[in-house]
Amino acid sequence: MDSYNFEILSKSPVFRRIETTELEGLLSSVSYQFRQFKKGQMIAQSGEQCDYLLNLVKGSIAAEMIDFSGKTIKIEDINSPNPLAPAFLFGSGNKFPVNIVAIEDVKILFIPKSSFIHLLQSNQNILENYLNVVSNRSQFLSRKIRFLSFKTIKGKIAQYILENTRGNNSEEVHLQKSQNELAILFGVTRPSLARVLKDMEDEGIIEVNRRIISIKNKQKLNELLR
Amino acid sequence: MDSYNFEILSKSPVFRRIETTELEGLLSSVSYQFRQFKKGQMIAQSGEQCDYLLNLVKGSIAAEMIDFSGKTIKIEDINSPNPLAPAFLFGSGNKFPVNIVAIEDVKILFIPKSSFIHLLQSNQNILENYLNVVSNRSQFLSRKIRFLSFKTIKGKIAQYILENTRGNNSEEVHLQKSQNELAILFGVTRPSLARVLKDMEDEGIIEVNRRIISIKNKQKLNELLR
Numbered sequence: 001m002d003s004y005n006f007e008i009l010s011k012s013p014v015f016r017r018i019e020t021t022e023l024e025g026l027l028s029s030v031s032y033q034f035r036q037f038k039k040g041q042m043i044a045q046s047g048e049q050c051d052y053l054l055n056l057v058k059g060s061i062a063a064e065m066i067d068f069s070g071k072t073i074k075i076e077d078i079n080s081p082n083p084l085a086p087a088f089l090f091g092s093g094n095k096f097p098v099n100i101v102a103i104e105d106v107k108i109l110f111i112p113k114s115s116f117i118h119l120l121q122s123n124q125n126i127l128e129n130y131l132n133v134v135s136n137r138s139q140f141l142s143r144k145i146r147f148l149s150f151k152t153i154k155g156k157i158a159q160y161i162l163e164n165t166r167g168n169n170s171e172e173v174h175l176q177k178s179q180n181e182l183a184i185l186f187g188v189t190r191p192s193l194a195r196v197l198k199d200m201e202d203e204g205i206i207e208v209n210r211r212i213i214s215i216k217n218k219q220k221l222n223e224l225l226r
Numbered sequence: 227m228d229s230y231n232f233e234i235l236s237k238s239p240v241f242r243r244i245e246t247t248e249l250e251g252l253l254s255s256v257s258y259q260f261r262q263f264k265k266g267q268m269i270a271q272s273g274e275q276c277d278y279l280l281n282l283v284k285g286s287i288a289a290e291m292i293d294f295s296g297k298t299i300k301i302e303d304i305n306s307p308n309p310l311a312p313a314f315l316f317g318s319g320n321k322f323p324v325n326i327v328a329i330e331d332v333k334i335l336f337i338p339k340s341s342f343i344h345l346l347q348s349n350q351n352i353l354e355n356y357l358n359v360v361s362n363r364s365q366f367l368s369r370k371i372r373f374l375s376f377k378t379i380k381g382k383i384a385q386y387i388l389e390n391t392r393g394n395n396s397e398e399v400h401l402q403k404s405q406n407e408l409a410i411l412f413g414v415t416r417p418s419l420a421r422v423l424k425d426m427e428d429e430g431i432i433e434v435n436r437r438i439i440s441i442k443n444k445q446k447l448n449e450l451l452r
Contacts, residue, residue, distance in 0.1 A: 067451075087368075090354065091361030097368060117354065121347050128316070128343065134360050135317030141367035142313075142323060148374045149413075187375075225293075 005034060005057050009109060012055050012081040013133050017125045026123055030115035036107050043100040043108065044084075050094045053116045054084040059106030063098040077103065086130070087137045089113060140185070147186050150225075153196040156186045158224035161206065161213055171218075175211040231260060231283050235335060238281050238307040239359050243351045252349055256341035262333050269326040269334065270310075276320045279342045280310040285332030289324040303329065312356070313363045315339060366411070373412050376451075379422040382412045384450035387432070387439055397444075401437040 006020045006027075015023055034057065037043055043061060044050075060079040064072050075098055078084060088094055111119070120127045150156045160182070164173045175182065179197075183190040197213075200206050205221055207214045215221060232250045235241050241249055260283065263269050269287060270276075286305040290298050301324055304310060314320055337345070346353045376382045386408070390399045401408065405423075409416040423439075426432050431447055433440045441447060 087361050087364040089361070090357035091365050092358070093365045094361070097365075117350065120353060121350065124343065124347065127346060131316035131357075131360070132318070134357070134364060135313050135315070135320070138313040138360060138364040138367060139317050139319045139323075141364060141371060145367060145371060145374065148371065 002034075005107070005109070008057050008081045009055060012083060014053070014055060014083050014086065014129050015126065016129055018123070026119060026126075027111075029122075030118050031112055032115065033110045034107055035110055036105070037102040039102055039104050041102045043102060043106075044096045046096055046099050048096050050085060050088045050096050051113050053086070053089055053109075053111040053113070055109040055111075056080040056082055056084065057107040057109055059102065059104045061106060062101050062103050064101055065098050080106075083133065084108070087134045089116070090134075144185055144187065152224075153186065153188055153192060154200060154224045156188075157193075157196060157200065157206075158221050160186075161215065161221065162225070165215065171215040173213045175213065228260075231333070231335070234283050234307045235281060238309060240279070240281060240309050240312065240355050241352065242355055244349070252345060252352075253337075255348075256344050257338055258341065259336045260333055261336055262331065263328040265328055265330050267328045269328060269332075270322045272322055272325050274322050276311060276314045276322050277339050279312070279315055279335075279337040279339070281335045281337075282306040282308055282310065283333040283335055285328065285330045287332060288327050288329050290327055291324050306332075309359065310334070313360050315342070316360075370411055370413065378450075379412065379414055379418060380426060380450045382414075383419075383422065383426065383432075384447050386412075387441065387447065388451070391441065397441045399439045401439065 003020060003024065006024045009015050010018055010020050010023050018026070044054075046065065056078065058080050060077055061084065062077055063075040063085075065075060066072055084100060085096055085098075088097060120130060147156045147159065150159055161173050165171065177185065179193055180190050183193045186193065197206070197208055201208055203220070205215075205217045205224075207216055229246060229250065232246045232253075236244055236246050236249050244252070270280075272291065282304065284306050286303055287310065288303055289301040289311075291301060292298055310326060311322055311324075314323060346356060373382045373385065376385055387399050391397065403411070405419055406416050409419045412419065423432070423434055427434055429446070431441075431443045431450075433442055
């Protein structure tokens with residue numbers, strides 16, 4: 001039964017490229033625990049010290065914040081087999097940034113920080129995987145901040161298109177991301193994004209064909225950056 | 227002469243807690259290079275692959291971007307003995323996010339990524355230091371995004387004060403950061419921040435005494451969050 005857990009874990013961004021049996025062997029040399037939580041249960045509270053690597057093995061959780069009026073705001077859902085708050089295990093603010101609540105019955109791998117450091121030093125795949133996870137997070141946030149500085153959705157779209165065509169002398173962008181991922185990057189809803197893309201088509205600035213955006217009027221696109 | 231370089235490097239966030247002689251020994255087991263650049267020289271270009279850990283040993287650099295109108299925008303200055311773009315060595319977007327230009331004559335340690343991975347695995351201090359650096363960056367950006375969602379400087383200040391007094395039943399915040407660092411976190415200029423703090427004092431909402439901010443009217447402070 002435990003081997004099924006390891007099979008799932010070997011698909012986590014932190015443990016990918018490691019065979020199930022090798023992973024089982026690696027973990028047997030350190031302390032770890034599988035813990036179960038019932039639907040609705042609080043797994044970690046915002047501000048609580050983060051001294052374990054947490055990785056979902058079954059189910060999904062919601063990351064939530066409570067604002068000053070007491071209202072609960074959902075930040076994101078995280079599904080198995082992803083890690084929880086991986087960028088908050090190290091650093092001077094190693095506290096959970098949000099409440100973590102079970103959306104359904106979940107099972108989570110807990111590895112104490114000291115054991116996880118041991119794994120990072122003994123296995124190069126885990127080390128590189130984890131550095132990729134934390135660095136990707138930081139790179140995503142950097143990009144997001146750049147897009148937040150544009151007040152309008154049109155400005156964000158113009159910035160994204162020009163950023164991705166610059167240097168390759170092309171008038172087309174093949175979207176690497178779905179419109180949903182793009183909406184998350186921009187911090188807007190997917191319907192708003194779709195509506196504004198449509199507006200920009202109607203205005204003759206761009207043309208959208210599935211995942212390909214073509215520039216029709218570069219001057220107008222540039223003007224949207226101001 | 228090289229030992230002077232290691233003395234400086236042992237104060238870098240990536241190599242702290244390591245003695246000069248130990249650091250020299252560790253580096254002698256991998257490949258590395260000290261390279262010099264003249265004032266005004268381009269050290270790395272935005273979009274260039276980032277395959278080395280770079281750490282300043284002498285002088286300071288400017289991180290710059292060029293916008294679509296061709297204007298150069300300075301993002302930040304980085305001084306010796308700090309690392310350059312440490313969160314861009316790993317992850318799927320491991321390209322320099324900015325141009326890096328020497329403000330004065332500089333000397334920089336270059337360690338190839340594969341050698342740096344070897345150091346991370348062989349020395350626990352370097353591993354923890356580097357994870358702290360990258361995680362701190364990610365945590366800083368997360369906070370910055372929260373503050374960017376408040377449109378006014380008053381809203382940002384209110385959020386900061388309430389965040390730091392919540393849970394500890396206090397009506398006072400001892401600033402952990404200088405007003406300059408706070409301005410960077412908020413993405414505003416220091417004079418604007420100072421002016422708005424003064425306004426909020428005049429309106430009887432808070433009182434500022436050096437690094438201590440006292441809440442005078444909590445209801446008004448809460449209203450600034452809307």
